[in-house]
Amino acid sequence: MGTTTAGSWARTISNIFIAMKQALLDVVPLRSWTDIHIGNIRHALSLSALVLWAASLSGCGVGYLWHVTLGQATILAQQRPVEDVLREAQLTAEEQKKLHLILAVRHFAITELGLHDSTSYTTFVQLNRPYVSYNLTAAPPDALTPYVWTFPILGQMPYKGFFRQEYAIREQRLLEEQGYETYLRGIRAYSTLGYFDDPILSSMLAYDDRFLINTIIHEMVHQTVWVKGSVSFN
Template sequence: MSTHLKIYRRQRRGLFAAVALALVAGCTACSPLYVVRAGIAEIGILRARQPIHEILNDTTVDPDTRSKLAYVVDARRFAAENLGIDVGDSYTMFTQLDRDTLAMVVTAAWPDRLVPKTWWFPIVGHVPYKGHFSLQSALEEEASLANEGYDTWIRPTSAFSTLGWFNDPVLSTALKTDEVEVVTTVIHELAHQHLFLPGQVEFNESFATFVGRAGAARYFCTREGSGPQSIKCQRALARWRDSQVFSNYLDDLVKRLEAVYDDPELTPEQKATDRLPIIASGLQEFDEQVAPALESLTFASFRHENVNNATLLSYIRYYKRLLDFNALLKSHEGDLAQALSDIKERVRDASDAFDVIPHTRPLESSTKAVPRD
């Protein structure tokens, strides 16, 4: 079922370079016009870059922009010095865009299975989304996919990573949030440079969510950030806990849906029908049990969206097994740098990186609060 503009929600998560990388070797499912448009847009972003240190000293730039860019600089330093991430030259530059959204991301999935449609790009492999710098182009692609029978969803993105292939700038679209989200976004995107596994999008994005949220909490709860008693520390911790609660809720809902989708005695049409009451009860559970337990507004827009397989997969992509990542972090006594090093070593030769992340005991229910560290 087609999504609509009213359900868009601004996700500050990375859109891998279905833009610059398309220029390198092309996209097997992309038209020449798409590649040209993406290339022109990416070139424009790169050509408009300005060194952040110059902007910080420019008093004609508005104070809010300069203040948040100062957090970008410090978050980048924190990621390098405290988390052991090779930050390269990324996020030392800034690009002011003439729009509120970087790109629109189209995702799709069949209504009888939690399997995304994928597009192939060089370097990153198969990815379950396709970015468009034009809303009209995204809507046209969504309509075409819906006509083929796919569940679809369009969402905006305000940041992306080229995995170190280019000097990624901070975009003005990524600064339209508070300081906690700005730092979370920077660390999230830098996490992709620390660890990226081609073709394993769910692991890559969930790992980056873990690093971004846990990293931001550690940054703001130290004296380097704002201190353990600060509002920013409490906000960062609350959003990290909420991410784990939401992840647990999604994991449970997915298990119930997969029981239907994996039933060999059901036809595709029956599966598409039988999923509906499961999704409905899952949304009721969210309203009555999950939402009241959340401490922040991070997931406030979830119920304003047309929840289907494409929507769910988009969320699963970023919030899969976060409790397990946190349990591994606790096994390193909260040392995030050690946890990142351990994870990188564990997944080195894994065909499915999640297989080497130990399972922890799930929360007793989706509503049970994550223990406060």
């Protein structure tokens, strides 16, 4: 990477960090940030620098990576300890019951299944929307061959995630204009594969108990083992 290119990317990353800070302050006032918020956001900013640099090599759009980085950082900025949420008792009795269930499943997965021990699923984020993100898949109309996207860190993936539905619909239409058949679905939970400690999302509380148990263990397995580019194995 030449000096000019490196300088351009440094300015781009600096500008993105400034914009991200302002966007996060619009969501969560600085006075309400805790050590959890600050530590995770610092982690998000550091990782975004790596991802944006990798984007310059992979050809993945910076605009898209800005969108998902800001979306993830916003979630991290809104998380609160589960103990505080339960103590305030602002959730319904059923929702509180599911939070207790998640804590029990997390403990079982760590102590009995040997999955990665972290602070994942010990914090809670109230989303105020039914889905945390949207996944887009596509394929030619005459073949069972998925359209594949290439991402920094993750490698090749047969789906693309978006935090904002309108962005997903925009890309969906572009693919359909190219002749692909598409499927867009809402997502209630996902894993950051151990790069961050994942919070419990309010969208997850819509699951019944059996599906919720399966989801927590499923996502914790992703945190424990993930092979880049091997979607079927994962």
